[in-house]
Amino acid sequence: MPEFKLTRRAFLIQSAVAGGGLLVGFHLPAARTRAAQSGVVTADVQPAEVNAWIVIQPDDSVVIRVARSEMGQGIFTALPMLVAEELGCDWNRVQAEYVSANDNLRRNKVFQSMGTGGSRSIRGSQEYLRTAGAVARELLVTAAARRWGVAIDDCRVENSVITHIPSGRTLGFGAVAAEAATLQPPEAVFLKEPDEWQLIGKPVKRLDVPDKIAGKPVFGTDIEVPGMLHAAIHACPVFGGRLKGFDAAAVEKRPGVVKVVGLDDAVAVVAESWWQAQQALLALPVTWDEADNGQVDDAAIRANLEAGLTAEQAVTMAEHGKPEAALASAERQVEATFFAPYLAHATMEPMTCTAAVHKDGRVEVWVPTQNATSSLEAAARTAGVDPLQVEVHNTQLGGGFGRRGANQDYTIQAVQIARTVGRPVKLMWSREEDTQHDFYRPASMARLKAALNSEGRLTGLTVRVAAPSILTSLGMKADDGHDPFALQGLADSFYDVPNLRADYALRRLHVPVGFWRSVNHSQNAYFREHFLDQLAGATGQDPYTFRLGLLKEAPKQRAVLEAAAEHAGWGTPLPEKTFRGIAVETSYGSHCAQVVELQLEDDGRFRLLRVVCAIDPGHVVNPDTIAAQVESAVTYGLTAALFGEITIGKGRVEQGNFDDYPMLTLRDMPVVETHLVPSGDFWGGVGEPPLPPIAPALCNALYAATGKPIQSLPLSAHGLRPA
Amino acid sequence: MLQLKVNGQTHELDIDPDTPLLWVLRDHLHLHGTKYGCGTGLCGSCTVHVDDRAVRACLVPVSAVSSKVVTTIEGLGEGSDAVQQAWRELEVPQCGYCQPGMIMASVALLREKPSPTNADIDAAITNICRCGTYNRVRQALLAAARKGEASDA
Ligand code: FES
Ligand code: FES
Numbered sequence: 001m002p003e004f005k006l007t008r009r010a011f012l013i014q015s016a017v018a019g020g021g022l023l024v025g026f027h028l029p030a031a032r033t034r035a036a037q038s039g040v041v042t043a044d045v046q047p048a049e050v051n052a053w054i055v056i057q058p059d060d061s062v063v064i065r066v067a068r069s070e071m072g073q074g075i076f077t078a079l080p081m082l083v084a085e086e087l088g089c090d091w092n093r094v095q096a097e098y099v100s101a102n103d104n105l106r107r108n109k110v111f112q113s114m115g116t117g118g119s120r121s122i123r124g125s126q127e128y129l130r131t132a133g134a135v136a137r138e139l140l141v142t143a144a145a146r147r148w149g150v151a152i153d154d155c156r157v158e159n160s161v162i163t164h165i166p167s168g169r170t171l172g173f174g175a176v177a178a179e180a181a182t183l184q185p186p187e188a189v190f191l192k193e194p195d196e197w198q199l200i201g202k203p204v205k206r207l208d209v210p211d212k213i214a215g216k217p218v219f220g221t222d223i224e225v226p227g228m229l230h231a232a233i234h235a236c237p238v239f240g241g242r243l244k245g246f247d248a249a250a251v252e253k254r255p256g257v258v259k260v261v262g263l264d265d266a267v268a269v270v271a272e273s274w275w276q277a278q279q280a281l282l283a284l285p286v287t288w289d290e291a292d293n294g295q296v297d298d299a300a301i302r303a304n305l306e307a308g309l310t311a312e313q314a315v316t317m318a319e320h321g322k323p324e325a326a327l328a329s330a331e332r333q334v335e336a337t338f339f340a341p342y343l344a345h346a347t348m349e350p351m352t353c354t355a356a357v358h359k360d361g362r363v364e365v366w367v368p369t370q371n372a373t374s375s376l377e378a379a380a381r382t383a384g385v386d387p388l389q390v391e392v393h394n395t396q397l398g399g400g401f402g403r404r405g406a407n408q409d410y411t412i413q414a415v416q417i418a419r420t421v422g423r424p425v426k427l428m429w430s431r432e433e434d435t436q437h438d439f440y441r442p443a444s445m446a447r448l449k450a451a452l453n454s455e456g457r458l459t460g461l462t463v464r465v466a467a468p469s470i471l472t473s474l475g476m477k478a479d480d481g482h483d484p485f486a487l488q489g490l491a492d493s494f495y496d497v498p499n500l501r502a503d504y505a506l507r508r509l510h511v512p513v514g515f516w517r518s519v520n521h522s523q524n525a526y527f528r529e530h531f532l533d534q535l536a537g538a539t540g541q542d543p544y545t546f547r548l549g550l551l552k553e554a555p556k557q558r559a560v561l562e563a564a565a566e567h568a569g570w571g572t573p574l575p576e577k578t579f580r581g582i583a584v585e586t587s588y589g590s591h592c593a594q595v596v597e598l599q600l601e602d603d604g605r606f607r608l609l610r611v612v613c614a615i616d617p618g619h620v621v622n623p624d625t626i627a628a629q630v631e632s633a634v635t636y637g638l639t640a641a642l643f644g645e646i647t648i649g650k651g652r653v654e655q656g657n658f659d660d661y662p663m664l665t666l667r668d669m670p671v672v673e674t675h676l677v678p679s680g681d682f683w684g685g686v687g688e689p690p691l692p693p694i695a696p697a698l699c700n701a702l703y704a705a706t707g708k709p710i711q712s713l714p715l716s717a718h719g720l721r722p723a
Numbered sequence: 724m725l726q727l728k729v730n731g732q733t734h735e736l737d738i739d740p741d742t743p744l745l746w747v748l749r750d751h752l753h754l755h756g757t758k759y760g761c762g763t764g765l766c767g768s769c770t771v772h773v774d775d776r777a778v779r780a781c782l783v784p785v786s787a788v789s790s791k792v793v794t795t796i797e798g799l800g801e802g803s804d805a806v807q808q809a810w811r812e813l814e815v816p817q818c819g820y821c822q823p824g825m826i827m828a829s830v831a832l833l834r835e836k837p838s839p840t841n842a843d844i845d846a847a848i849t850n851i852c853r854c855g856t857y858n859r860v861r862q863a864l865l866a867a868a869r870k871g872e873a874s875d876a
Binding site: 071072073074205206208209210211212213214215216217218219221222224230255272273274275346347348349350396397398399400401428430431624628631632633634635636657658659663664665666667669671672 | 739742743746749750751753755756757758759760761762763765766768795796797799807810811814815816817818819820821822823826844845846848849850851852853854855856857858859860861
């Protein structure tokens, strides 16, 4: 590693050369006081918390705290990389450790947000994490220079070692960490320029992989605490219904069964093992009060959405130009109506939480969570205790995808059951329970009308979306029917359309909806991007060049589109019965374009050959993790487009397990090629942005193959299946 | 009393013989590497080896394997197996939940077919991974097979 001078002067000189460093002001008061009070700084032989994020061990190894949840996206490696880059520590001796939500509360939110969603972990925290690393480094060097009685200008840092250049003396981080922790932090530090990064942007092996290949990580379902019992649960199958009664005597004598616990809208069996609990639950006679929703079915839901397409009660979320006039004077009008179904998250690990309600009023929960602060608040509310009395132990997550953040239903249930039983309880949902009690991606209908002029240019566009609102489902207010999530990708479109209006009709349905990976971008990008291909088709234009014509003012989207097209060989001849489709979307701060290549079989089925993806996330932190996230989002989005459909009958979800809610598996997986095209002047997300383009790119390839637009998803409902 | 041999250790269990092997491993023997994903044989998260063959432990009553040799991910040996090595090099896992099942299925496949074709892999690896690690699973399997071939040569 090249060396770095650590003084402000050196930085000023360096950044003058580099074109101006970023000067960051900060304060970390809570961290400082705690480190000073807790006594950890009194002796050199103890680990020292140099600041809230960084603990240095006497042997020079470094613990870097992570406030966001690791759910497969590699954040346990990427966030420490940001800190380590500025700290100048030996990466091989870095360990990541979860922040405690309780600590965060106690320490006045020194760790800021613990929410892990919206592809926000890096872009939302990179500045304060890099700053924390830079501050700690400055403190460590200052401590070393003081001990030697030398000028800090003469010291350098590399791989956790501070060197006094003139004398060649060295000190490890561990030797000065305790002293550094007592020093007053500087008022400002300079952060490295991107061209000075040594770790950020380089392929770094993930810290969590070795455990994950040995079956070692402790997921929520793997928690065991002393005296623990197991619970299986069944909530009222009709959303909004309540528990009316159950016959506990029918199962209480079964081996292992300890108690049957009735909740407001669910019933749980607590037993010595989960299998015993679940078997007893299946045998338990239960009656439900289904309230008003017991007769709602898919036809009623679709009729409701369809009514929303023309309902007067709607709000305009975006408008410019004169869309109606553009339509009236158009050379040609094209109109299409689309439907996208409810989707379940189907995380591989079902919902789970272990809770202990102690006699002294303390509450502990062990939970795979995308937001430990939400889990803490939910547990405190449920137990009726002060939030400071609650400790949340983050476990590994067997997938999140938006299911385990804002909604803490499983945490609430676990605390209720543990309190009733008076012993720690691990609650785990069956796969069926998980499929039937999700917060689903909103079922949506959209009607798009386009005005085209005689040259085939898009001169006007109106969009109406009819869908339930995630905000209102979460109990938040969507003032007068405004839900900013509802028209993601439609109200904020980057295409140059001179006359546009985007309306939203909020529909109230009894099925709970929530954040599903990439949220409403997933279906809205399908509506918009598939419609664009139909416009290109109607006017005899190539879908790629048609888009380029609309992207003159959108250089970043244009660049990813061009990169994907180029790598996919767009426009070059294809083998027989092979077709391409292209789509682009901007979401969660990043730009992403994809080309899908597929081959039609004689029986009308198709084989997915390849997905070429170009993504611009601004800055790249760990390149291979981005490629993995692209593969992941493509798989998740393809699964949904091909098979994903939650339907409602008699008020309840009709699917239960992977037989009727099927998943894409290895044999049908296309090759996924990822091309990183970072433009380097922003920080974008990665977990979600590669998802929205995949469904429309696939539909566009099928449209190219068959000439028939795909008016609704999933494709399996049209008999379109992988061979 | 039921006897069960897991990872080289014999256990005496006082247990309902109908209990699926998965729950005996997880709740009675505290071996949590083997995961529950569906309970109906559809996902492969619970894959273990019974006499060296891949078996979905959620479908097998413990009484059916009491005279056999059961191996779980914990018994495979840390990072020593060629499959685990390849997994590490290609950074296959994401959330990791399905990975013990994927690895157990892959090791069994290589035992049966040391040089599997893509079609062999398609047929044998039917495990579900919601994180979408499929392509890396395939690459890692092929890499492990190549390593095996090289060491045989
Ligand atoms: S849990 Fe056994 S196959 Fe899914
Ligand atoms: S790695 Fe998460 S389910 Fe496979």
